[in-house]
Amino acid sequence: MAEKKWFYTDIVKEHFFNPRNILKTDKEAEEFAKHADGVGEVGSPICGDVMKLWIKIKDNKIVDCRWQTFGCASAIASASMMSEMVKENGGMNIEDALNITAQDIVKKLEGLPARKIHCSVLGHKALRAALNDYFCKTGQKDRMVKDEKHTC
Amino acid sequence: MKSIYFDNAATTPVRKEVFTAMKPYFSTYFGNPSSLHAKGLEARDAVEEARKLIAEILNCATDELIFTSGGTESVNLAIKGIAFARKKGHIITQKTEHDAVLETCKWLEKQGFELTYLNVDEFGLVKPEQVEKHIRKDTILVSIMYANNEIGTIQPIKEIAEVCRKHEVLFHTDACQAAGYLDMDVKNLGIDLMTINGSKIYGPKGVGLLFIKKGIEIEPLLHGGGQEYGLRSGTENVPAIVGFAKALELAQKEKVTEVQRLTALQDRLVSGLQRIADSKLNGHPQKRLPNNVNVSIYGVEGEAVLLMLNEKGICASTGSACSTKSLEASHVLLAMGMSHEMAHGSLRFSLGKHTKEKDISRLMKVLPGIVKKLRDMSPIKAEVRNG
Ligand SMILES: Cc1ncc(COP(=O)(O)O)c(C=O)c1O
Ligand code: FES
Numbered sequence: 453m454a455e456k457k458w459f460y461t462d463i464v465k466e467h468f469f470n471p472r473n474i475l476k477t478d479k480e481a482e483e484f485a486k487h488a489d490g491v492g493e494v495g496s497p498i499c500g501d502v503m504k505l506w507i508k509i510k511d512n513k514i515v516d517c518r519w520q521t522f523g524c525a526s527a528i529a530s531a532s533m534m535s536e537m538v539k540e541n542g543g544m545n546i547e548d549a550l551n552i553t554a555q556d557i558v559k560k561l562e563g564l565p566a567r568k569i570h571c572s573v574l575g576h577k578a579l580r581a582a583l584n585d586y587f588c589k590t591g592q593k594d595r596m597v598k599d600e601k602h603t604c
Numbered sequence: 605m606k607s608i609y610f611d612n613a614a615t616t617p618v619r620k621e622v623f624t625a626m627k628p629y630f631s632t633y634f635g636n637p638s639s640l641h642a643k644g645l646e647a648r649d650a651v652e653e654a655r656k657l658i659a660e661i662l663n664c665a666t667d668e669l670i671f672t673s674g675g676t677e678s679v680n681l682a683i684k685g686i687a688f689a690r691k692k693g694h695i696i697t698q699k700t701e702h703d704a705v706l707e708t709c710k711w712l713e714k715q716g717f718e719l720t721y722l723n724v725d726e727f728g729l730v731k732p733e734q735v736e737k738h739i740r741k742d743t744i745l746v747s748i749m750y751a752n753n754e755i756g757t758i759q760p761i762k763e764i765a766e767v768c769r770k771h772e773v774l775f776h777t778d779a780c781q782a783a784g785y786l787d788m789d790v791k792n793l794g795i796d797l798m799t800i801n802g803s804k805i806y807g808p809k810g811v812g813l814l815f816i817k818k819g820i821e822i823e824p825l826l827h828g829g830g831q832e833y834g835l836r837s838g839t840e841n842v843p844a845i846v847g848f849a850k851a852l853e854l855a856q857k858e859k860v861t862e863v864q865r866l867t868a869l870q871d872r873l874v875s876g877l878q879r880i881a882d883s884k885l886n887g888h889p890q891k892r893l894p895n896n897v898n899v900s901i902y903g904v905e906g907e908a909v910l911l912m913l914n915e916k917g918i919c920a921s922t923g924s925a926c927s928t929k930s931l932e933a934s935h936v937l938l939a940m941g942m943s944h945e946m947a948h949g950s951l952r953f954s955l956g957k958h959t960k961e962k963d964i965s966r967l968m969k970v971l972p973g974i975v976k977k978l979r980d981m982s983p984i985k986a987e988v989r990n991g
Contacts (some may be wrong), residue, residue, distance in 0.1 A: 456914055468911065474981055478980070481983075522903060528908065
């Protein structure tokens, strides 16, 4: 089939159609959840879309990061990209992962329209929520991210 | 594979007959209709022929028709033109209008006019009694669209016009979506001002008109050479006007058969969509345009579906073409009381002259798979969906 014209960048397209680290079905999600060290679910205050993300932690590194979403193409591509960034080279350490910014993700996606910038952080918000869950479960309340609501 | 176009409510292709009618007016009969020489008179004749043709279709006088640059300008001229002529007062409209109306009204509010935005029911309908209840002594204008661009709901404009007449309030209707399918007789409908454009009826984009009943005082928005009875200055877009008239003529001629044909296709698409679990047809089940199908599919994001359909060569929309510019779920669906999850999963398929049965079959072949894929990756669970 002839290539169709596409509104976003090619890299957004690639990640939208082939999202990395996504849990493709509820069953996959249930399986992964059994062994996850933290889980976070957030909604975008701007559009109301939802992202849920699970992590595995080893030696202060995020060794695995999987997700599911009810979100737009930009949210899917951003979460996919972020999950790759986090898992690169055997896993990013937690501090570095917390410091990932919207700009980092947008840059890797070679740009998003201004109105879609909020989508790029949805995955990261879910990651912070999942890390809070992990901190909470492992008795490291002092490390919890304040702006991501989570009660132990 | 040829792409399938299900976005005729956004705009339609210019049909062959229209294009043919327009062509000579670019380079051969290129004159300025205001010039007194032969070249000018050729162009003037073309514009006046077009106006006469349209006047016959709308059942009005030629000097009641003002050509404009499209739906947006006509709506602006109608609402601001009346507001400026009266200098102050109260205007009634409703919440599911096109942004051309809503943004014009919001702007007038800032200029000191008072606005009432009527609620709609779950089908997107406004009731004439509602209009009547809100008419005040200082109400200068009621503006209610003929048919909605996102959901296809047809408003009872004849009854609303009657209420307005009874209270001696002017009534404008935005009929852009209706022009190809519904009764366009302004006398029968009893309306004072009506907007239509070329881009939805297989005519050119960037041309429209405002019908203004004789005797209504209105301020122009564009000042200059005094064209269009002094109400819209600027050299007329002759080829576009010629094409617009031709398009409307053909649309009216083919209306009855086309409405029948599209209704059958629409039924087919609706019953196909109803087989997708947790989906809902938006708008009114009967009082709707024959070419519009708007559906909400729970738990999937409309834009994601749209982009996946695009990859399969199918062009659809998440609502109005304008909604690509904002994040909010459709103001039309929210006004109808729909939840965010449903509104965000809404898709509009607008059929047209070129839609065939096999296009619907192809859509129904690919859509369920896309919905399944997106639902499978969604954290919003089926239990929630069903309960
Ligand atoms: C109901 C309605 N009103 C107004 C408009 C605006 O018309 P135009 O794009 O010609 O300015 C449109 C189409 O976009 C429409 O569907
Ligand atoms: S629009 Fe909601 S996440 Fe993109």
